Amino acid sequence: MVPLNVEGSKQYYATSSLVVGYALCSSLLAVINKFAITKFNYPGLLTALQYLTSALGVWVLGKLGFLHHDTFTIENAKKFMPAALVFYLAIFTNTNLLRHANVDTFIVFRSCTPLLVALADTMFRKQPLPSKLTFVSLLIILSGAFGYVATDSAFTLTAYSWAFAYLVTITTEMVYIKHMVTNLGLNTWGFVLYNNLLSLMLAPVFWIITGEYAEVFDALASNAGDWFNSTAFIAVSLSCVFGLLISFFGFAARKAISATAFTVTGVVNKFLTVVINVMIWDKHASPFGLICLLLTIAGGVLYQQSVTGAPPASKQVANESEAEKFLSDEEKGISGKISGV
Incomplete structure (x- = not known):
């Protein structure tokens, strides 16, 4: 029989590994995606490759028995299409924002979502006004x-046009789609599986609307041997792999720790992203901008503390379950694309 303290130690290290894995994936992904879009300037194609990797990864891992996913059906696909x-x-x-701005700009606008969500909740969902701390x-x-x-x-x-467009879509996603x-x-x-597979099906529509397909065909025709060089291949591959990894670590960590702990981890990750971004290159804000x-970000941490304060014991589980429903895609690891859906 295995001693309880040994079992507890194994559980502790397993949980810690999942949280560290999620923290590293989440903090690195925004920088990796900025690197990828810098070297491979086709945002529509880049995101399609990410969708393909995540959907295919889930399907293969399901076939191998490492995970279980719901069967894809046309009926559920129709219901899910608005969410997708x-x-x-x-x-x-988000990808186009990273294409035209630095990682810091993305984090600032991403951190503003609690403000818009609070306003939307008050106006449309008839929620009470925020507390003083909030x-x-x-x-x-x-x-x-x-x-x-x-x-x-x-x-x-x-x-900034892309930034505001991202802010509107991510707020809509957080308030309604959840x-x-x-x-x-x-x-x-x-x-x-549904999210990435349906998004992959939508990709050609946006390639045509934005005209990106013509850019790709022109690049292929004019410089077929260099349009996708080794550096771009590494950048895109890292982006796709980390997208799948954050899905795994995000869901696993979310099951292993409380919703409050997971939410705080998701917010604190942004500090690490800023540090990494400043250390590796000059694509960041000025000292005052930082x-x-x-x-x-500190306001975001304070906001999380104000809305996830310890509830009465009888309501703790119910409140944490409700909080999980309204976590952002980035914090859940659902999107697996930009740290920080």
Whole structure:
């Protein structure tokens, strides 16, 4: 019989490994995707390759018995299509934001989602007004965001147009789609399969709308041997692999720890992303912009503390279960594309 302390130690290290794996994947993914879109300037094709990797990965792992996912059916696909469309738009605008702006700009706008979600909840879902602590945290987020935008030397209309488009789509996804998806009764890996497979089917439509297909064909015709070089191959491969990894570690860690701990881990990851981004290259904000960025993230941490404070013991499990439904794709590891769906 294995002693209890040995079992407890194994469980502790297993849980710690999952949390560390998720933290590393989450913090690195935004930087990896920025690197990928810099070397492979075709956002539609890049995201399609990511969808293909994640969907194929789930299908293969299911066949090998490592995981279980719901069977793909036309009926469920029809019900899920609106969710997949909004998901696709969120990832599509996110990738184009990284194409035209740096990682710091993405993090600032991503950190502003609690502010819009709180407003949307109050206006459309008739939720009560935020508490004083929540209101203060939202003001901190807003102040940091304004400070960053005001001092952003890399400000361009194109970049910020994509940023606002991303902000609108990710907020829509967080407020509306979560409720619809929960009612479909899919398990977590079934959600990943449907999300990525349907998004892959939508990709050709956006290639035609944006005209990206013509750019790819022109690149192939003019420079067939160099349009996808070894550096681009490594960057895209890393992006796809880390997209699948964050799905695994995100779901596994979410099952192993509480919703509150998982949410805080997702927010703190952004600090590590900022550090990595500053260390590896010069594609980041000015010193004052970084201070504003850190202020925005700090507001996000304070916001999470204000909305996930310890509830009464009788309501702890119910509240954590409800909180999990409204975590962002990035924090759940669902999207597996941009750290931080």
